[in-house]
Amino acid sequence: MTETALKIDGLTKRYKADTVLDTVSFDVAKGETLVLFGPSGAGKTVLLRCIAGAVDPEEGSIEIDGRDMLDVPPEQRGIGMAFQNFALFPHMTAFDNIASPLTARRSTKDAVREGVESVARLLKIDHVLGHQPRALSNGQKQRTALARALAASPELLLLDDPLRNVDAKLRFEMRLELPRLLAEQGATVIYVTQDYKEAMALGDRIAVLDGGTIRQIGTPEQIYRSPATTDIARLFGDPAINLLDVEPEQDSAGIFAQLSDTRVPLDSMLVGAVGKPCTLGIRPEALHFADTGIPVTIEAKTPLNEKTVTLAVTKRGREILISRPAGRPAPSSGAAHIAVDASDAILFDRGTGALIAATETNAEVAA
Amino acid sequence: MKARMTATLPKPRRFSVSRRALPYVLSLPALLVCIGILVPFVTAAYYSLQRFRMSQPWNRGMNWGENYLNFMSDPDFWQTLKVSLSYAFLTVGIELLLGLGIALLLQKRTRLNNFISVMLLMPLMCAPALAALMWKLMTNPNFGILSYLVESIGFTDFRWGSSPSTALFTVVLVDVWVYTPFIMILLLAGLRSLPTQPFEAADLDGVPRLQQFWRITLPMLTPYILTASLFRLLDSIQQFDIIYAMTQGGPGDTLMVFQVEAYLNFFQSTNVGRSAALMMILWAITFFLSNIFIKNWLRLRERARGEA
Amino acid sequence: MRDKRGPHVMNHTSPIERILRGAALTIVVLFFMFPIFWILLMSVQTNETILRSPPSMVFTPTLQNYQALITGRLETQAGSLDIEFMQNLWNSVILSVGSVALALVLGVPAAYAFARHKFRGSEDIAFTLLSFRFAPPLLVLLPLTMYFQELGLADTYVGLIWVYQLICLPLILWIVRGYFEDISPDVEHAYRIAGHSWLSTFRKIALPLAGPGIAAAGLLAFIFAWNNFIFALVLASADKQPVTVGALNFITASGIQYGQIAAAVIMSIAPTLALALYAQRYLVEGLSLGAVKG
Numbered sequence: 001m002t003e004t005a006l007k008i009d010g011l012t013k014r015y016k017a018d019t020v021l022d023t024v025s026f027d028v029a030k031g032e033t034l035v036l037f038g039p040s041g042a043g044k045t046v047l048l049r050c051i052a053g054a055v056d057p058e059e060g061s062i063e064i065d066g067r068d069m070l071d072v073p074p075e076q077r078g079i080g081m082a083f084q085n086f087a088l089f090p091h092m093t094a095f096d097n098i099a100s101p102l103t104a105r106r107s108t109k110d111a112v113r114e115g116v117e118s119v120a121r122l123l124k125i126d127h128v129l130g131h132q133p134r135a136l137s138n139g140q141k142q143r144t145a146l147a148r149a150l151a152a153s154p155e156l157l158l159l160d161d162p163l164r165n166v167d168a169k170l171r172f173e174m175r176l177e178l179p180r181l182l183a184e185q186g187a188t189v190i191y192v193t194q195d196y197k198e199a200m201a202l203g204d205r206i207a208v209l210d211g212g213t214i215r216q217i218g219t220p221e222q223i224y225r226s227p228a229t230t231d232i233a234r235l236f237g238d239p240a241i242n243l244l245d246v247e248p249e250q251d252s253a254g255i256f257a258q259l260s261d262t263r264v265p266l267d268s269m270l271v272g273a274v275g276k277p278c279t280l281g282i283r284p285e286a287l288h289f290a291d292t293g294i295p296v297t298i299e300a301k302t303p304l305n306e307k308t309v310t311l312a313v314t315k316r317g318r319e320i321l322i323s324r325p326a327g328r329p330a331p332s333s334g335a336a337h338i339a340v341d342a343s344d345a346i347l348f349d350r351g352t353g354a355l356i357a358a359t360e361t362n363a364e365v366a367a
Numbered sequence: 368m369k370a371r372m373t374a375t376l377p378k379p380r381r382f383s384v385s386r387r388a389l390p391y392v393l394s395l396p397a398l399l400v401c402i403g404i405l406v407p408f409v410t411a412a413y414y415s416l417q418r419f420r421m422s423q424p425w426n427r428g429m430n431w432g433e434n435y436l437n438f439m440s441d442p443d444f445w446q447t448l449k450v451s452l453s454y455a456f457l458t459v460g461i462e463l464l465l466g467l468g469i470a471l472l473l474q475k476r477t478r479l480n481n482f483i484s485v486m487l488l489m490p491l492m493c494a495p496a497l498a499a500l501m502w503k504l505m506t507n508p509n510f511g512i513l514s515y516l517v518e519s520i521g522f523t524d525f526r527w528g529s530s531p532s533t534a535l536f537t538v539v540l541v542d543v544w545v546y547t548p549f550i551m552i553l554l555l556a557g558l559r560s561l562p563t564q565p566f567e568a569a570d571l572d573g574v575p576r577l578q579q580f581w582r583i584t585l586p587m588l589t590p591y592i593l594t595a596s597l598f599r600l601l602d603s604i605q606q607f608d609i610i611y612a613m614t615q616g617g618p619g620d621t622l623m624v625f626q627v628e629a630y631l632n633f634f635q636s637t638n639v640g641r642s643a644a645l646m647m648i649l650w651a652i653t654f655f656l657s658n659i660f661i662k663n664w665l666r667l668r669e670r671a672r673g674e675a
Numbered sequence: 676m677r678d679k680r681g682p683h684v685m686n687h688t689s690p691i692e693r694i695l696r697g698a699a700l701t702i703v704v705l706f707f708m709f710p711i712f713w714i715l716l717m718s719v720q721t722n723e724t725i726l727r728s729p730p731s732m733v734f735t736p737t738l739q740n741y742q743a744l745i746t747g748r749l750e751t752q753a754g755s756l757d758i759e760f761m762q763n764l765w766n767s768v769i770l771s772v773g774s775v776a777l778a779l780v781l782g783v784p785a786a787y788a789f790a791r792h793k794f795r796g797s798e799d800i801a802f803t804l805l806s807f808r809f810a811p812p813l814l815v816l817l818p819l820t821m822y823f824q825e826l827g828l829a830d831t832y833v834g835l836i837w838v839y840q841l842i843c844l845p846l847i848l849w850i851v852r853g854y855f856e857d858i859s860p861d862v863e864h865a866y867r868i869a870g871h872s873w874l875s876t877f878r879k880i881a882l883p884l885a886g887p888g889i890a891a892a893g894l895l896a897f898i899f900a901w902n903n904f905i906f907a908l909v910l911a912s913a914d915k916q917p918v919t920v921g922a923l924n925f926i927t928a929s930g931i932q933y934g935q936i937a938a939a940v941i942m943s944i945a946p947t948l949a950l951a952l953y954a955q956r957y958l959v960e961g962l963s964l965g966a967v968k969g
Contacts, residue, residue, distance in 0.1 A: 054864040074867040081868045087861035091883050104870030148869065389873065390792035394800065397785035397848070400840050401804060407818035408810075414818065469703050472696060483700065485955050487707050491962075492951040493944045494902035496919045500926070501714050501940055504933060510726045512713055519729075544710065549962060556959050594963070605811045608904040612923055626813050630909070633817050646814040657809040661802065664963075672853065 004066070005030040005156060005188035006051070011060035013046055013212075020046045021057065022212040033182055033189040035203030037196065039235070043212040044192045045084070048158050051190065052081050064156060075104065080154035080187070084161040086145040088133040094120075094144045095129040101152035119147045122181070139170045150185060157187045161194065175201055196236045200224070208232050226346065230279055230353040233346065239284045239309050239321045245350060246280045248273045257345075260314040262294045265342040270356060277350040284309065284323035286344030289330060293339035296320065301332045312338065415643035422637045434644035443620065443628070447645070451624040453535065455604040458542040459596055465543065466550030467592070473551075474558050484555060491548040495541075499612035502541045503528065528614045531621045538622060541609050546602075550595045557591030558584070560671075594667050597660035601653055625649040711944075717937035725933050740938035760939055762914065763921030767943075769832055770907070770917055771900040774839035775893050781840070782847035783889060787881060789848070790855035791863075801848065808845040815841070816909040823910060830912045838906050843896040850895070850961055854888025855881060891957030898947045918943035 006028040013021040020043045028034045036044045049055040051062055053074030062069045069077055080101065088097050095116055102112040120126040123143040133141060146162055163171045179202055182189050193199050199206050200220040207217040208228075216228035227233035233241045246257035248266055255266045255273075257280055264280070266273075285307075296312035299319075308330050310322045322338060324330050347356045418430040438444040469487070473480040490498065505513045506527035517525045528537040561584070569579045607626040610616060616627040623631075625645055632642035717725055719736040744760045788794070789801050819838065820829075828834030858881060866876045882889070904919040911920065922939045951958060 049864070052864065052868050054860075054868070073873070074864065075870045075872055077868070078870075079868055081865065083861050083865060085859070085861060087859060087865040089862060089866065089880060100866060100871070101869040148865070152870070390788040390794040390797065393788035394785040394797075397781040397804070397844060398800065400781055400837065401807065401844065403837065404807065404815055404841060407815045407822060410818035410822075411814050468699075472700055472703070483704060485952065486704065488951055488955060488958060489711055489948055490707050492898060492902075492947045493711075494904060494919045494947070496904035497902075497922060497940050497943055498710075500922060500936070501710050504717065504937060504940075505710060505713060507933075510728070510730065510933065512730050515728070515730055544707065548707065552959050553963055556963075598963075601809050607813070608919075611908075612904070626811060626905075629813050629817070633813075639817070642817060643814075646811055646817065649811045650814050653809055653811060654806070657806055660809070661805065667963075668853070672857065 003030040004028070005032070005064065006190070007061075007063040007066075008047075008051070009061045009063075011047070011050060011057050011062065013043075013050060013055065013057045020212050021050070023060065024209075024212070024214055025060075026207055026214060026217055028188055028190065030188055031186060032204045033191060033202055035199040035206045036190060036192045036209055037199040037203075037206050037235070038194070038209035040194060042209045044209050045160055047209065048081070048160050048190065048192055051156075052079055052158055053077050077156075078154055079156050079158060080149035080152060081158040082145045082149040082160060082162045084164050084192075086133075086141045086165070088141060088144060088148075090133050092132070093129065094125065094131050094133070094136065094140075097133070097144055098129070098147045098151050100148060101154075105152060115151055116147075119151050122150075122184075123147045139166050142166045142170070142174075150181075153185065153187070155187055157182070157185065157189045159189065159191045161192050163198065164194070178202060196238070200236070208235070226355060226357070227281075228355050230281065230348050233281050233348070237283055239323055241346075242282045242284060242287075242320050243348075244280045244282070244318055244320070246278050247275065248278055248347070250274045260294050260296075260316060260318075264294075264340055264345060266345055266347065267342060270347055273347055273349075273356045278356065279348040279350045279353070281346035281348060282320075282340055283344060284321040287320070287322045287338050287340055288324065288328075289322070290337050290339035293337040294320075295335060295337055298331055298333050298336055301330065312336065411643045411646055414639050415647045417640045417643075419640040419643075420636075420638050430640070434640050435648075437641075438644070438648075443623070444645075446620050447623050447625055447628045450535070450622060451604055451649075454539065454542075454606060454610075454622075454624055455600055457535075457539050458546065458603045458606075459599045461539065461543050462547045462550050462599060463592065463596055465547045466595070467554055467588075469547070469551045470554040470558055473555055476559065484552065487548045487551060489548075490545050491552075493545065495545050495606075495608040496612040498545045499538075499541050499609045502537070502544070503613060506537065529618060531618050534614055534618060534621045538606075538610050538613050541613065542603065542606065545609070546599060550599060553595040554588065554591055557588050561587050590663065590667050590670070594660070594663045597656060597663060601656050601660060604652060604656070605649060714937045714940055717934060718941045719938075720934050722932060722934055740932075740934040741942070743932075743935055744938055744942065758925070758935075759914075760918075760921060760925065760942075763916055763918045764942065766832075766911075766915055766921075767901055767917035767919075767946075770835055770839060770915075771897050773832060773836040774843045774900045775896045777836055778840055778843035778847045778896055779889065779893055782844050782892075783851055783882075786848050786851040787855050787877065790852045791860070801852070804848055805845050807841050812841065812905050813909070816906065820909060829910070830915065832915060835907065835911055835915065838910060839900050839903065841906075842899050842903060846896045846899065846961070847889075847892045850892035851885060851888050854885040858884045887957070891954060891961050894950055894954040894957065895961035898950055901947050 004027050008027070009025045011021055011024040012019065024043075024047060026034075036047065038044055046055060050057045051069075053069065053072065057070075064077060064079075088094075089100070092100075098116045098120060099112050102115045107115065116129065117126060120129055123146060125140055125143045125147060128136060128140050128144075131140075133144070136144060142162060142165070146159075149157060149159070163174055166174070175198055182202070191198075191202055193202075203220055205217060205219055206223050208215045208223065210231070216223060216232055218226075223232065224236055227236065230243055233243070244259065246259065246264075248255055248257050248270065250256075250271070253265075254268050255270050257264045257266060257278075259280075294314060296314050298310060298312050300311045302309045302311075303326065306326055308324050308326055308328075310324070310330055312320050312322060314320065320338070322330070348354060349356055415434055416429060416431050417427060418433070419427050473484050493501070502513075505511045508514050508526065508529075511527075514525070514527065526533060528534050565583050565587075566579060569583060574582070605626055606624060607630070610622050610624055610627055611630070614622055616623045616631060626649070629642045629645040629649075632638045632645065716732065718740055719738065720734050721737060721739065724731075724734040744758065747758055747761055789797050816838070823829040823834055826834070828837075862884070863876050863880050866880045867873070871879070901917070902919065903917070907915070907917050907920045911917070916924070918939070922936070922943055925939055926936060
């Protein structure tokens with residue numbers, strides 16, 4: 001798994017005065033699925049187009065399998081790509097659309113037919129192969145676009161938010177189906193999305209792109225548990241993370257933060273944060289109701305299908321969201337106490353919004 | 368899942384054009400053909416600065432701006448300018464009013480209206496020179512149907528293109544016949560693309576129809592009107608076909624518009640220098656007009672493409 | 676095409692208004708259709724019936740005028756006369772078809788380049804080409820007469836077809852460019868990423884999708900080339916003249932054979948009228964160089 005399939009280094013793209021991509025660098029290992037996650041306008045699509053060769057970057061390099069791709073035209077990069085707007089060929093049937101990567105490879109007629117039919121069966125569109133795109137439903141268009149990208153079994157698959165323009169039901173189905181499909185292909189995949197659940201579900205790793213730069217890259221677990229900034233922390237998770245202003249203190253029992261005169265113990269590695277203005281991040285699902293803890297008043301309770309979200313207010317008027325799995329008891333009103341586990345608290349620098357890591361270096365300095 | 372097929376991608380062909388050069392390669396042939404057309408343009412500018420009569424080759428030489436200066440005191444030139452401008456503004460003015468009127472009549476999309484609007488395209492598809500010929504046949508003093516009709520309602524001495532007092536009227540009439548459909552068809556497309564909400568709102572508020580026309584229709588139609596008029600003005604100020612086919616600029620100098628005057632200067636009086644100078648002045652006028660036109664046209668084109 | 680626009684126009688028309696509208700439309704149709712109708716009538720009459728006074732629509736139609744034009748022999752009181760109208764017609768066909776074909780070959784790739792690649796100076800070049808459409812033709816034609824003599828183009832179709840690019844090329848370039856711009860670039864990217872070269876993407880994706888626009892521009896260019904008068908008048912020698920110039924010369928040649936002149940006019944305008952009817956859907960867009968959608 002350590003072999004590098006794609007290496008992006010210092011990639012920069014400008015449109016007139018706008019820098020859309022700013023020295024973006026990352027590697028993708030063979031067989032890995034990397035999700036490019038970020039808000040719209042972050043540069044995800046431009047990055048994907050640079051890799052595909054549809055857009056020329058100003059600076060930086062793109063290597064696929066160790067080969068520099070900048071002077072290689074799109075048709076020789078051996079890539080499969082599905083576009084967000086599908087980009088089907090409107091004057092060709094679904095069959096010819098899906099066959100296009102196969103015909104380009106000068107396959108025999110029978111091989112093309114077999115290739116198209118097998119990928120169409122896989123995506124359950126074998127019954128509409130004779131239709132033109134305008135006769136297809138949105139979901140069928142989306143599957144046709146995906147089938148076209150997969151048809152030639154490319155080593156590198158670029159999927160530009162393929163579920164963006166389909167309805168909620170189909171998106172749900174495809175989110176379950178895609179990981180299996182991608183695993184079967186065994187290809188290296190770069191998957192662009194704006195949906196954090198999709199990112200968490202599909203990515204071996206997630207690269208968070210914002211304002212044309214990579215803000216953080218890591219496994220879904222890493223990004224969820226140790227987001228590099230408060231911005232990233234907010235992007236992942238629903239309901240959104242609780243961010244509370246604190247100033248960590250230290251006494252003989254360890255490091256802690258005061259929340260409504262209640263002591264919230266922090267990781268002992270966070271020694272560097274003591275006495276500094278910080279932001280404490282607590283995921284709503286890391287909180288639970290307890291007999292003792294932070295005293296709050298319950299404001300509202302929203303039962304959702306799989307969880308219950310409660311809005312509570314502390315004595316100082318700070319709002320906190322608590323998310324509990326459905327079925328667990330949660331008070332609907334009145335006073336309550338909430339407790340938090342030390343390992344679930346995430347500490348950020350209030351000025352920069354950057355994560356204050358519980359680093360080894362702190363321990364080394366202390367030692 | 369199955370064997371990878373990437374290995375069978377066709378090998379890069381070395382003669383393939385580099386990506387940066389491609390657009391130049393594609394547009395180069397068209398450009399080369401056009402550069403051939405730019406050369407005579409420069410030649411014309413050069414001739415316009417010369418004393419150059421084909422009948423007096425020994426007398427040829429640079430006289431710089433003399434051809435242009437001579438125009439100042441040349442009544443023929445002022446006649447040319449006057450006729451050209453009268454012709455252009457008369458035709459465009461009448462065609463605009465008529466075209467707008469007809470477009471309003473045909474605005475509703477009924478089968479009859481669509482049929483009529485296609486029928487009305489016919490004159491526009493006739494070559495202007497042939498259209499002039501048709502009207503010449505119809506105004507022939509011996510058998511022309513129009514001559515007969517005009518005479519039967521009392522104008523016994525109406526001589527159409529052959530009398531100085533009616534020649535301008537006659538060619539303007541032919542121009543109106545040919546080109547009104549052009550303005551009509553553009554304004555009709557414009558009218559039919561107007562949004563309906565302002566009119567529905569005005570109807571609800573009880574705004575009279577005539578007022579709706581002045582307050583809503585006309586302002587919203589202005590870009591179309593401007594584009595169509597400028598387009599026509601550009602053509603009309605250079606009109607040659609209709610006038611030449613009808614009267615060859617006559618009778619006398621009644622219809623000596625720019626291009627007819629320059630044509631006759633060149634081929635009859637063989638005064639190349641004066642002819643070229645006349646064309647340069649006409650070019651200056653059209654260049655000025657076409658710049659305004661292109662700006663308008665681009666704006667309208669953006670809009671049309673936005674709607675599509 | 677059916678839309679609900681314009682109900683405000685005639686929501687509550689009074690009978691008087693309807694009668695007035697009907698009368699106005701009748702006058703309009705009469706004014707614009709009558710000349711064509713009358714010339715058509717003339718073309719199937721003999722000189723005797725044409726010269727009757729008062730003019731009458733009662734006559735026995737005859738095809739002798741067309742016959743004379745097609746066989747190329749004109750019988751007059753003074754004897755028989757050769758006429759070359761069919762040669763004019765043939766010249767018109769060669770000049771128009773040749774010009775449009777050349778304009779398509781040159782213009783379509785250039786239109787694609789201007790639509791897809793915003794290269795340095797592309798807008799300036801495109802505008803220069805467009806400005807040809809509006810420059811006075813004689814400005815270029817007069818010096819060209821001298822060059823044509825020197826280059827030996829004076830008596831050739833090639834020279835005329837080249838000059839006809841002045842009208843055909845800008846038309847093709849600007850209309851087709853608009854159609855290319857309407858194709859989503861992603862569709863082309865998708866085809867290339869699928870493994871196809873630039874050239875086959877142009878042939879298999881861009882050309883078919885811009886097909887209707889190319890056809891429309893070609894038809895319009897044909898109509899403009901066919902109707903052109905001044906280029907051929909200035910540059911063409913007698914045996915290369917198209918119908919527009921030929922029909923005019925014909926007046927003096929045929930003396931007072933008015934029926935034949937009318938027949939010549941009808942035969943000259945018939946091709947463009949037929950094309951216009953066939954392609955009327957595209958006419959609006961073409962006539963305004965794409966500024967107004969039809």
